[in-house]
Amino acid sequence: xxVLVREDTDALRALVARDPxxxxxxxxxxxxxxxxxxxxxxxxxxxxxxxxxxxxxxACWVGSNVVPIEVTAAxxxxxxxxxxxxxxVHASIFGPAEAVLGIMAELSNAGISAQEVxxxxxxxxxxxxxxxxxxxxxxxxxxxxxxxxLLAAAAMFEEEVGYSPYLGGEENYxxxxxxxxxxxxxxxxxxxNGEVIFKADLGAVTAKATQIQxxxxxxxxxxxxxxxxxxxxxxxxxxxxxxxxxxxxNDYNARARASYAKVGFEQVGTFATVLF
Numbered sequence: 680x681x682v683l684v685r686e687d688t689d690a691l692r693a694l695v696a697r698d699p700x701x702x703x704x705x706x707x708x709x710x711x712x713x714x715x716x717x718x719x720x721x722x723x724x725x726x727x728x729x730x731x732x733x734x735x736x737x738a739c740w741v742g743s744n745v746v747p748i749e750v751t752a753a754x755x756x757x758x759x760x761x762x763x764x765x766x767x768v769h770a771s772i773f774g775p776a777e778a779v780l781g782i783m784a785e786l787s788n789a790g791i792s793a794q795e796v797x798x799x800x801x802x803x804x805x806x807x808x809x810x811x812x813x814x815x816x817x818x819x820x821x822x823x824x825x826x827x828x829l830l831a832a833a834a835m836f837e838e839e840v841g842y843s844p845y846l847g848g849e850e851n852y853x854x855x856x857x858x859x860x861x862x863x864x865x866x867x868x869x870x871x872n873g874e875v876i877f878k879a880d881l882g883a884v885t886a887k888a889t890q891i892q893x894x895x896x897x898x899x900x901x902x903x904x905x906x907x908x909x910x911x912x913x914x915x916x917x918x919x920x921x922x923x924x925x926x927x928x929n930d931y932n933a934r935a936r937a938s939y940a941k942v943g944f945e946q947v948g949t950f951a952t953v954l955f
Contacts, residue, residue, distance in 0.1 A: 680757050683715035683726040683738065690735040691715045691724065694749055699887040700804055700925050701775055701948060702748055705740055707883040717742060725761060727754050744771050747778035755781030763789040769955055776800070776951035783953050795841075795954040799930040803944035804888075806923045809911035810943055817877065817912035820865035824873065825857060828865060831875035832856050835895035840954055865893075866916050868909070876900050877909045881917055889917045891926040894935075907941045914942060 683691060692709055695702040705724075708717075715724050722742030727750070729736050739758045740746040750758060759782040772779050776798065783796060820828055833852070836844040844852040859865045864881040875897060882892030891913060896906055917924040927950040928935050 680725055680727045680761065683724045683735075685714050685716050687715040687726060687735065691726070691738055691748075694735050694738055697749055699885065700890075700923060701802065701950075703883040703885055703888045703890045703925065704746055704774075705738075705748055706885045706887070710885050719743075721767075725758060727757060741765075741769075743769060744773065745769050745782070746772075747774045747782065750775070750778035750781075752777050752781045754778075756785050758782055759785030759789075762786065763791065766791065771955065772953040774950060776949045779951040779953060793953045793955055797929055797952045797954070800927045800950040800952060801930060801936070801946045802925065802927045802948035802950050803939055804923055804925045804947050805914055805942065805944045807943070808918065809914045811907055811911040811941060813912035813915045814868070814905070814908035815912070816868040817866050817909055817916070818868070819863050819916065820860050820867045820878070822857075822861055824867065824869060824875075825860060827869060827873045827875050828860055828867060828878060829853065829856050831867075831878050831895050831897070832880075832893060835878070835893055838895075859893075866913055877905070879909070879913045881920070884920055887921055888923040888925055889921045891917065891924065894926075906935075906938045910938060910942045 695706045695709065699706055717724060719742055722740070725739045725741060726735050727737045728734070737750040737754050738748040739750060740748065741762065745762065747755065747758065755778050762782070763786065772782055780798060783793065833844055859880050864884060865878060867878040868876045870876060877896050878893065879891055880893035881889045883890040914924050928939065
């Protein structure tokens, strides 16, 4: 195993292409002129080769998050040992459950603990229009809505992980929300006064797939049966960018899972997330 270099980019692209849905995060980075050498300071991509001079068998993005790419349970041990030897606090590890849980098991053996481990997150996809009628009020967010969208995004984050997104640096989070909004990857429906009723983001976008993240309904509108119509609208907007729409959800979130099933999503895999 070694850190990948620019010359490994084509091999990394071929690896990612094995599963463009599960690997949509790294595929979106490569699709924006990226390479096997991340532009973010402190980030690297590790690669596992079956033997010296052999083909790239798997990889792992290591930065503020850790994201395994086509990593088997056996290979996860090697990535975890590298992480232990070069340990820094990461926000999370996320991706296919076998790899994530394999990495975390080795980290636990080394005395590294997590705040929470979400072991079963169904990975869902939809490759055709939703059978439900989409809510026509959902639209691509506008830059002039930034402050209202930021409030909703921060509320969603805190509900999801239990702490403020600003703990990692308010400016970094503001930049991320602004980037999604300015690139047309945030969808929202707002009150006339600007208050957000519903929002969702496309956290990753490629020519083949998108991944929905940041789904949030204003608490005043929950329990009214609106979420499925909004999600059908998200699918319509997402499929204007790529044919396959995906997301992953906590297995215990029965209400969300029921809504996604109504929209037409079906499970194609299982993710896991480790939160530090």
